[in-house]
Amino acid sequence: MSTESTTKQVAPLACTRCGDEGGPLDLATGLCEDCEPEVASALRGAPEAAA
Numbered sequence: 001m002s003t004e005s006t007t008k009q010v011a012p013l014a015c016t017r018c019g020d021e022g023g024p025l026d027l028a029t030g031l032c033e034d035c036e037p038e039v040a041s042a043l044r045g046a047p048e049a050a051a
Contacts, residue, residue, distance in 0.1 A: 014021045015032035017039075023032040031039060 013025050013027075015023075015025060015035055016030040017035040018032065020032045020034065023034065025032050026036055029036060029039070
Protein backbone atom coordinates (compact mmCIF):
# COMPACT_ATOMS: atom_id res chain seq x y z
CA MET A 1 0.00 0.00 0.00
CA SER A 2 1.36 3.38 -0.99
CA THR A 3 1.46 6.32 1.41
CA GLU A 4 1.59 8.76 -1.48
CA SER A 5 -1.43 11.06 -1.73
CA THR A 6 -3.51 10.77 -4.87
CA THR A 7 -5.50 13.96 -4.35
CA LYS A 8 -4.76 16.84 -6.64
CA GLN A 9 -3.86 20.09 -4.93
CA VAL A 10 -5.65 23.11 -6.35
CA ALA A 11 -5.70 26.79 -5.54
CA PRO A 12 -8.61 28.00 -3.40
CA LEU A 13 -11.60 29.24 -5.36
CA ALA A 14 -11.86 33.00 -5.45
CA CYS A 15 -14.04 35.61 -7.11
CA THR A 16 -12.56 36.68 -10.43
CA ARG A 17 -13.54 40.29 -9.76
CA CYS A 18 -12.65 41.00 -6.11
CA GLY A 19 -10.67 37.89 -5.12
CA ASP A 20 -12.99 36.98 -2.22
CA GLU A 21 -12.37 33.39 -1.11
CA GLY A 22 -14.86 33.26 1.78
CA GLY A 23 -18.29 33.81 0.33
CA PRO A 24 -20.47 31.65 -1.87
CA LEU A 25 -19.11 31.54 -5.39
CA ASP A 26 -21.09 31.02 -8.58
CA LEU A 27 -18.91 28.65 -10.57
CA ALA A 28 -20.71 29.53 -13.81
CA THR A 29 -19.72 33.21 -13.62
CA GLY A 30 -16.71 32.96 -11.30
CA LEU A 31 -18.14 35.76 -9.15
CA CYS A 32 -19.02 35.90 -5.46
CA GLU A 33 -22.53 36.81 -4.33
CA ASP A 34 -21.48 40.43 -3.68
CA CYS A 35 -20.14 41.02 -7.22
CA GLU A 36 -22.84 39.07 -9.03
CA PRO A 37 -25.67 41.65 -8.56
CA GLU A 38 -23.37 44.43 -9.81
CA VAL A 39 -22.70 42.56 -13.03
CA ALA A 40 -26.38 41.71 -13.49
CA SER A 41 -27.33 45.38 -13.09
CA ALA A 42 -24.66 46.47 -15.56
CA LEU A 43 -25.86 43.91 -18.11
CA ARG A 44 -29.44 45.17 -17.77
CA GLY A 45 -28.27 48.75 -18.23
CA ALA A 46 -29.46 49.86 -14.81
CA PRO A 47 -27.89 53.14 -13.65
CA GLU A 48 -25.38 52.84 -10.85
CA ALA A 49 -26.35 54.21 -7.46
CA ALA A 50 -25.00 57.70 -6.81
CA ALA A 51 -22.42 57.91 -4.05
